Amino acid sequence: MAAVAIAAAVEGRAGQSSATAVPKAEARKLSFYYGAFRALSELDLVVHENRVTALIGPSGCGKSTFLRCFNRMHDLYPGNRYEGEIRLYPDDTNLLAPGVDPIEVRMRLSMVFQKPNPFPKSIFENVAYGLRVRGERSGRAIADKVEAALRGAALWDEVKDRLRELAFNLSGGQQQRLCIARALATDPEILLFDEPTSSLDPIATASIEELIADLKKTVTILIVTHNMQQAARVSDYTAYMYLGKLIEFGRTDELFIKPKNKQTEDYITGRFG
Amino acid sequence: MAYARDLESIRRLIASHKRWDLIFACCGVLALMVGMLTFTALFIDMAIDGVPRLNWDFFTNFPSRHAARAGILSAWVGSCLVMLVTAFVAVPLGVGAGLYLEEYAPKNWVTDVIEINITNLAGVPSIVYGLLALGLFVYQFGFGQSILSAGLTLALLILPVVIVATREAIRSIPVGIREGAYALGATQWQVCKDHIVPYSSAGILTGIIIGMARAIGETAPIITIGALTFIAFLPPSPIKAEPPFISFDWLTSPFTVMPIQMFNWTSRPEAAFLQNAAAAGFVLVLMTLAMNGLAIWLRYRLRKNIKW
Numbered sequence: 001m002a003a004v005a006i007a008a009a010v011e012g013r014a015g016q017s018s019a020t021a022v023p024k025a026e027a028r029k030l031s032f033y034y035g036a037f038r039a040l041s042e043l044d045l046v047v048h049e050n051r052v053t054a055l056i057g058p059s060g061c062g063k064s065t066f067l068r069c070f071n072r073m074h075d076l077y078p079g080n081r082y083e084g085e086i087r088l089y090p091d092d093t094n095l096l097a098p099g100v101d102p103i104e105v106r107m108r109l110s111m112v113f114q115k116p117n118p119f120p121k122s123i124f125e126n127v128a129y130g131l132r133v134r135g136e137r138s139g140r141a142i143a144d145k146v147e148a149a150l151r152g153a154a155l156w157d158e159v160k161d162r163l164r165e166l167a168f169n170l171s172g173g174q175q176q177r178l179c180i181a182r183a184l185a186t187d188p189e190i191l192l193f194d195e196p197t198s199s200l201d202p203i204a205t206a207s208i209e210e211l212i213a214d215l216k217k218t219v220t221i222l223i224v225t226h227n228m229q230q231a232a233r234v235s236d237y238t239a240y241m242y243l244g245k246l247i248e249f250g251r252t253d254e255l256f257i258k259p260k261n262k263q264t265e266d267y268i269t270g271r272f273g
Numbered sequence: 274m275a276y277a278r279d280l281e282s283i284r285r286l287i288a289s290h291k292r293w294d295l296i297f298a299c300c301g302v303l304a305l306m307v308g309m310l311t312f313t314a315l316f317i318d319m320a321i322d323g324v325p326r327l328n329w330d331f332f333t334n335f336p337s338r339h340a341a342r343a344g345i346l347s348a349w350v351g352s353c354l355v356m357l358v359t360a361f362v363a364v365p366l367g368v369g370a371g372l373y374l375e376e377y378a379p380k381n382w383v384t385d386v387i388e389i390n391i392t393n394l395a396g397v398p399s400i401v402y403g404l405l406a407l408g409l410f411v412y413q414f415g416f417g418q419s420i421l422s423a424g425l426t427l428a429l430l431i432l433p434v435v436i437v438a439t440r441e442a443i444r445s446i447p448v449g450i451r452e453g454a455y456a457l458g459a460t461q462w463q464v465c466k467d468h469i470v471p472y473s474s475a476g477i478l479t480g481i482i483i484g485m486a487r488a489i490g491e492t493a494p495i496i497t498i499g500a501l502t503f504i505a506f507l508p509p510s511p512i513k514a515e516p517p518f519i520s521f522d523w524l525t526s527p528f529t530v531m532p533i534q535m536f537n538w539t540s541r542p543e544a545a546f547l548q549n550a551a552a553a554g555f556v557l558v559l560m561t562l563a564m565n566g567l568a569i570w571l572r573y574r575l576r577k578n579i580k581w
Contacts, residue, residue, distance in 0.1 A: 117450055119468060182453075183457075186457065
């Protein structure tokens with residue numbers, strides 16, 4: 001049943017991506033270690049500009065670990081080590097190079113987390129924080145950016161009269177859209193989503209998915225999801241991971257309808273995982 | 274049949290199990306009462322002796338050989354000034370150390386040793402701090418038997434409390450909030466000043482005030498560094514009429530504090546002085562309770578906006 005639903009989701013999508021896709025980032029032989037434990041082994045993956053790339057796979061397969069390599073979140077904890085490269089185009093910077101400051105990387109790539117994590121500040125200050133970190137002082141410029149980001153996250157109409165209210169007063173789905181606005185406010189080159197809807201109800205999930213489909217016009221998206229239907233609905237490319245390895249990567253329609261790999265097929269048809 | 278099957282025996286079994294709930298609840302209440310009733314009895318006893326002695330003059334008079342004319346002016350002023358010094362020293366040092374240990378310090382055996390030591394410091398008898406201060410502040414640094422020496426001593430004494438409270442408060446901030454800030458490209462310092470410190474301020478303030486409430490009642494270290502028991506003058510005023518308007522002469526002034534004044538009165542033979550001691554004790558307990566009340570109120574106010 002699941003397979004049928006997925007196939008329907010893939011085929012039901014209008015306006016599949018146009019032909020030319022430019023690489024925005026590329027993982028090359030990327031391995032990652034938590035201390036002595038090798039969590040990722042030699043992954044190769046291309047993230048295309050203005051496309052949605054989904055990472056799927058059973059729990060513990062390393063998809064979140066992979067995502068968190070892109071903005072160097074692993075640098076926050078001791079004992080973590082990367083091998084290989086993640087190239088960011090067009091300037092062809094290796095994000096994992098020792099000489100590249102993780103803070104610089106995080107200024108270029110934004111992240112939205114699994115659980116909405118607004119700061120205990122006002123709605124406005126939540127969105128403005130990334131700009132303040134970047135040294136923006138002009139109140140006018142910040143206000144404009146905040147409005148644009150909240151519009152981009154489809155939240156403006158709901159919060160425009162209560163920008164000074166505490167972000168915790170919003171519903172779960174609104175909080176997650178606020179976190180998306182916060183990530184958007186700084187014009188990231190890539191937006192990383194780590195299972196953004198796993199703590200949300202179906203209606204909030206639908207609104208986030210709609211938003212993701214909308215956002216790819218302006219930003220490149222890499223999304224981790226445990227939900228195959230979601231990957232089928234929102235992504236242009238899908239990567240299937242298992243035990244820290246990339247098993248199959250390809251266009252979402254091809255991967256879901258005619259997977260080349262037996263393991264992928266077993267997973268997406270629900271025989272495994 | 275090893276276990277209860279029919280409804281009747283199940284009910285009997287539950288009843289016998291529930292008896293233990295009751296027995297434990299009784300023991301618990303008893304244990305609670307021992308502490309509560311002892312304190313209440315002491316407090317009431319002190320109040321009965323001391324309250325009749327409380328009047329305006331008691332607060333505005335210096336100590337005297339005549340019990341009826343003796344007051345606690347120099348003691349409460351001394352206590353307040355010493356607390357001021359303590360707060361000014363203990364707060365930046367304690368919060369800074371706690372923040373560093375929690376957010377900056379690498380997690381290795383050195384920080385483990387430091388952590389164990391800080392916990393141990395909280396258990397060192399206060400008289401030991403007094404001896405340390407006598408050697409270090411009074412003689413080595415030449416601060417003398419002054420408000421400055423006393424404030425520094427008490428600051429050392431409550432430093433572990435402030436550090437531990439700071440760390441606990443910081444640890445209660447969810448990882449997601451911290452990661453959210455880092456993911457926006459904030460540096461460690463930006464995360465600390467914009468997020469960690471503001472969100473943990475309620476816990477930190479509570480720790481500070483509870484530490485101060487402990488310090489205000491400390492007697493042993495203050496006696497060790499040589500506070501006088503009979504002071505019939507006030508330290509020089511910190512505010513002056515002529516420029517630069519602020520003076521720090523009071524820091525080096527001799528002083529006495531509330532618990533020492535009490536101690537002095539209880540060691541007198543006349544019953545009237547015991548009454549004075551009870552009155553001073555009553556005031557001191559009220560000061561401590563007021564500080565704890567302030568801590569609770571601040572925590573409530575500051576935590577209102579933060580629910581993890």
